[in-house]
Amino acid sequence: MLELKNLDSGYDFLQVLWEVSFTVEQGEFVALIGPNGAGKSTTLRTIAGLIKPKGGDILFNGESIKAKAPHLISRMGISYVSEALNLFTDMSVKENLLLGAYAVKEKETQLKTLDYVFELFPRLQERKDQLAGTMSGGERKMLAIARGMMSNPTLMLVDEPSLGLQPNLTYAVFEALLKLRKQGVTILLVEQNVNATLDITDRAYILEQGKIVMSGPSHEMKANDHVRNAYLGI
Amino acid sequence: MAKETSTAPTTTVNFITWIKDNLPVVIVTIFSIILFIMIGFEGGPPQLLNVIVTGCMWALLATGLALVFGVMNIPHFAHGESFMVGAYIAYFTFTPLNKIFLATGSKFLIYLGPFLAIIAAGLAGSVLGIIIEKLVFAPLRHRTKEGWIMNAFLLTVGMSFVLTNGTTLAMGPNFRGIPRYFDVPSVEIMGAFIAVDRIVAAIISLVTIGLLWFFLRWTKLGRAIRAVSQDETGAQLVGINLDFIQTFTFSLATGMAAISGASLLFMFQAYPTVGLTPLYFAWYVVMLVGLGNVAGAIVGGFLVALLQSGTQLFIGLSWQSVVPTAIMVLVLMLAPSGIFGSEVKGVQEQ
Structure with a gap:
């Protein structure tokens, strides 16, 4: 589904x-792990189109997306939940969530996804009129993930969802x-919490100093x- | 949770803390009400209506400035030239149209003329906005974002020179004005005679501001514009086309300035540097309330009009620019981000 070639x-x-x-691959849950400054976020930002690659290629469903603008990549079905969250504060x-579905034309699909997201995060429904x-x-993390889901993506890039969260909230995010x-x-998924990440993912890549050094089943x-x-x- | 236990003492405490938190707003509100009443006593209804008409006009121009700054981070110093272009377009549409319509003798057509001229000016302004954005700002934006605010500022100042001098070259320095849009007697309101043109101009600005408010608040595109002003990256990530939104916003602001230039043609004749005064007052407004604050710009427009009228009435006509400027300096010293204190995120981010 997503393929990075000598990026x-x-x-x-x-x-x-x-x-x-x-x-x-389609349907996989893959982790990208590495120390601070290894380039994990840069990888996700490059896939999302926020940074233009200097070389190599990115293929999504066989199509090269490396020269595409971020909004077009988002409309192709890649949703990036950034570390900074980039919410509309x-x-x-509710407005944040509806904006998440900006590229979705049918009002009905929008509302259906909204209901689904509220079901997944009841907390957000309670606070739907509160300013983000x-x-x-x-x-806010929940909201960012929920907003990322509103476009009905086929691929989600999630950057450090557990950063700065207390443990029980971290589990809530992972469960989601x-x-x-x-x-x-x-x-x-890019994560610092390696232990928990390796428990829930299928495969993992390890990125150190900008290079993939290891990969395999979690x-x-x-x-x-x-x-x-x-x-x-240990 | 304190709100739920609304016994008498807590309510008072809440009220006092609310006043403390919003001290600048409270002071400004009280001050404006006092000033409004004083103007009412001293000048009577015509002065009050004057405040409203001028207030609408500054508000219309200032919302354009606030939008452009909020969404694109451009300190727009060529906004007055959009006003100027609006005035010219209205003049060159209205004068021939009026001749033709007068010849037909149809009352309906004669009254329709001014509106056609104002609409034409609005459309021409929007097109001008698209051209400027695509020709000047889009290439710069794609090249570098470094030092964006300063570069954009210098560009708009340059644009202002080019547009005023280009107009002088093409049209000459002559004043082109019309005595009035509507050739009907003044209307009597509360014992004062008010020209119909003024009332129409005020209504047009109010309707335009109202439509803009509705558009930004309730439509999908308006929501996208607010999204871009709050978080550019976030907007791109949800699939908003940044280029389109920025061009659209710029065109919207330019069109609004052109509408205000056109609807005030009877007051400001069309000449190359007509835009300067309105531009300065619009800048007073946005600096007073905080850059990029659209809602604040509407309130601020009336505030500046109030100050102007008050100065005219109590101090003297020639002081009417001095006092708002002095107050602006004072506000910037005491509350650097404006009285409505919205900090502009884009500035710190970029």
Whole structure:
């Protein structure tokens, strides 16, 4: 479904990613793991079209998307939930969600997805008229994920959803991702919480200093010596 | 949770904290009400109506400025030239049309003429906005975002020079005006005679502002415009076409300025530098209430009109620019982000 071929990317004169290649198949739940500054977020931002790659190619369902504008990539069915969340802080929760479905033409589909999202995150329904900027960190994360779902994406790129959340909220977020996956949405997850991530994902790639150094099924990765030393602290 | 236990003491406390939190707004509101009443006593209904007419006009121009700054982060110093273009278009549409319509003798057509001229000016302004955006700002935006505000500011100043001098070259420095749009006697309101043109101009600005408010608040496109002004990246991620929204917003603002230039043709004749005064007052407004604050710009328009009228009445006509400027300096010293204190996110981000 998603294929990165020798992707080089970065900011201005600073190259962050060096020939990164990986694939995500339809229906998979894939993790991208690595230390701070390895280029995980850069990878997601490049796929979402916010950064233009310097070399290599990105294929989505066989079509190259590396030169496309972010809004067109979003309309193709890739939804990026950024680390910064990028919520519309002066708008209500409901307005944020409706904007998530901006590219969805049929009003009925919009409302149906809205109902579904509210079912998934009852907290958001309780607060649907509250301004997004006045919500707590956990609620904002939920809102960002929910907004990302509103466009009925086929692939979701989720960046550090557990960052700054207390443990029980982290589990709530992970549970939401698992539910999404059951719906048939393909997910590429970037996470710092390696232990929990390897428990819920199918496969994992390890990115270090802008290069993919290791890959394999998540349970195997969890048993790997390097991963245990570097990320699990065992 | 404190709100639910609304016993008498807590309500008072809540009210006091609310006043403390919104001190600038409260002071400004009280001050404006006092000023409005004083103007009413001193000048009578004509002065009050004058405040409303001028207020509508500044509000219409200032909302355009606020929109352009909020959505595109452009400090627009060529906004007055849109006003000027509107005035010219209205003049060149209205004068021949009026001749033809007068010849037919049909009352309906004669009264329709001014509206056609104003609509034509609005359309021409929007088209001008699209051309400027595509020709000047879009290429710059795609090249670099570095130092955007400064670059955009310099560009608009340059544009202002080019447009005023280009107009002088093409049209000459002559004043082209009309005595009035509607050749009917003044209407008596509360013992004062008010020209119909003024009333129509006020209604046109109010309707335009109302439509804009409705558009921004309740339509999908309007919501997308607000989304871009709040978070550009977020807007792109949900599939909003940034280029389209920015061109559209610029065209909208330019069109609104042209409408205000056209509907005030009887007051401001069309000449190359006619846009300067309205531009400065529109800037007073947006600086007073905070850049990029569209709702504030509407209130601010009336505030500046009130200050102007008050100065004219109590201090003297020649002071009418001095006092609002002095107050603006004061406001910037005390509340740098304007009295309605909305901090503009885009500035810090970029």
